[in-house]
Amino acid sequence: MPAFIPARRLAAAGLLALTMTVAAPLAPIPLGTLPAHAAEKGVFFPESFTLSNGMQVVVIPNHRVPVVTHMVWYKVGAADEERGQSGIAHFLEHLMFKGTDAIQPGEFSRIIAKNGGRDNAFTSYDYTAYYQNVARDRLEMVMRMESDRMANLKLTDAVVYPERDVIIEERRQRIENEPADRIGEQINATLFVHHPYGTPVIGWPQEMSALTREMAERFYKTWYTPNNAILVVSGDVTAAELKPLAERYYGAIAARPVPERKRVTEPPLTSSRQVVLRDDEVRQPSVRRIWTAPSYRLDQNQQAYALQVLAEIMSGGTTSRLYRSLVVDQKVATSAWLGYGPTAWDMATLSVGASPAAGVPMDRLESALWSEVDKLLKSGVTEEEVATARKRMLASAAYARDSLTGPAQTLGAALATGQSIDDVESWPVRIDAVTADQVNAAARAVLSQTNHVTGLLLPPTGKDS
Numbered sequence: 001m002p003a004f005i006p007a008r009r010l011a012a013a014g015l016l017a018l019t020m021t022v023a024a025p026l027a028p029i030p031l032g033t034l035p036a037h038a039a040e041k042g043v044f045f046p047e048s049f050t051l052s053n054g055m056q057v058v059v060i061p062n063h064r065v066p067v068v069t070h071m072v073w074y075k076v077g078a079a080d081e082e083r084g085q086s087g088i089a090h091f092l093e094h095l096m097f098k099g100t101d102a103i104q105p106g107e108f109s110r111i112i113a114k115n116g117g118r119d120n121a122f123t124s125y126d127y128t129a130y131y132q133n134v135a136r137d138r139l140e141m142v143m144r145m146e147s148d149r150m151a152n153l154k155l156t157d158a159v160v161y162p163e164r165d166v167i168i169e170e171r172r173q174r175i176e177n178e179p180a181d182r183i184g185e186q187i188n189a190t191l192f193v194h195h196p197y198g199t200p201v202i203g204w205p206q207e208m209s210a211l212t213r214e215m216a217e218r219f220y221k222t223w224y225t226p227n228n229a230i231l232v233v234s235g236d237v238t239a240a241e242l243k244p245l246a247e248r249y250y251g252a253i254a255a256r257p258v259p260e261r262k263r264v265t266e267p268p269l270t271s272s273r274q275v276v277l278r279d280d281e282v283r284q285p286s287v288r289r290i291w292t293a294p295s296y297r298l299d300q301n302q303q304a305y306a307l308q309v310l311a312e313i314m315s316g317g318t319t320s321r322l323y324r325s326l327v328v329d330q331k332v333a334t335s336a337w338l339g340y341g342p343t344a345w346d347m348a349t350l351s352v353g354a355s356p357a358a359g360v361p362m363d364r365l366e367s368a369l370w371s372e373v374d375k376l377l378k379s380g381v382t383e384e385e386v387a388t389a390r391k392r393m394l395a396s397a398a399y400a401r402d403s404l405t406g407p408a409q410t411l412g413a414a415l416a417t418g419q420s421i422d423d424v425e426s427w428p429v430r431i432d433a434v435t436a437d438q439v440n441a442a443a444r445a446v447l448s449q450t451n452h453v454t455g456l457l458l459p460p461t462g463k464d465s
Helices: 088-095 107-114 136-152 157-176 179-191 213-223 239-249 304-315 321-329 362-379 383-400 405-416 421-425 427-432 436-447
Strands: 020-023 047-050 056-061 067-074 118-123 128-135 229-235 273-278 286-293 333-341 348-356 453-458
Touching: 047 239, 056 239, 056 405, 067 136, 067 405, 088 118, 088 128, 088 157, 088 213, 107 118, 107 136, 128 136, 128 405, 136 229, 136 239, 157 179, 157 213, 179 273, 179 286, 179 453, 229 405, 286 362, 286 436, 304 321, 304 333, 304 348, 304 383, 304 427, 304 436, 321 333, 321 348, 321 362, 333 362, 348 362, 362 436, 383 405, 383 427, 383 436, 405 421, 421 427
Parallel strands: 056 229, 273 453
Antiparallel strands: 020 333, 047 056, 067 128, 067 229, 118 128, 286 348, 286 453, 333 348
């Protein structure tokens, strides 16, 4: 089923696209297993070329099995929607499965399945992506089908409005019936008071019900063009083999002018805010605090890599600071985390949170959690902690090459949000150069901001842990 990416929780786009770790009982990677040259430049070693119509093509060879992942990324997402039309990007993602003159509504996925593959799609704030995992000898088939719906989507009222009911029901099931997602939506809206990142990807309910076929067609014709798309193919194929197919199917589609991405900026807020949700459905209370942080694209002070190392130190498994302190030593939490995702067109976020152990009052958990944050700000991290974190991260990057879909997701998300292939391939070198002073400076720059939002997810009054 097509999917949206709720709140700020991006789809797992590989190690480099999102370094967000949660303190949980994970086995640490033995440092002695670090592959040779893991810190040298290069992660996926892709090949790339650009079609005459401006479409970028990236090939990530992996010849272990005769299978490929084929992905088309459009550089448009929910944050690019017209005001008052929230959810149109995700709605169009659903409608892309409604057929062309060559393929009837619903047939796209059925054809993929009949040929032993699987397909899906997802929408985020900054991009929309469509992918198929198929045998190598079915690659031309999916390229023909995907390029067809890039140029020839056919929408009628008969297919559009029943699908609108589907996304409204999807919101009801995935957001309105899930307290954790409801508070996440409210935290976002409170953190981003002006920027479109404060509007849910799936849309606000009153605006979703007013979406029309004409709106979807306009969004499609505005943004879905080859010069605003990236083709990423990972697996048992080379650039030399893919190029004639890409030219035949995607290169034949004419480019169109694409609007500049113009988004409003956040006003200079200095006050902290709190969001509290109490609900009978809450089985596991939690507390979290979220700050805005630099993304790769807007990282003027070179903090993004240091913040990723910080996330590894604070919540990279059972030896991390938060897990060791809150879960093992103090026994006040079942989980604790510091998460940071730098892959965004505009600002990113950094969050800290925890869930209480049975019988632990929320105020005691909060006190312990904020004490760890204060300790970080006052005392910082050590060079030894940074060195250990770097080794773990470099090992994970080396092993990420073994994945089929992960590299395609990583590169697609990076390119759709303003990075280059060289940025991705340089990740090990840049991580390996991070120092304790840089981590401490970045942590203090972000965590000392007073415009953060704290969210509390609780059972009804009188039933707190």
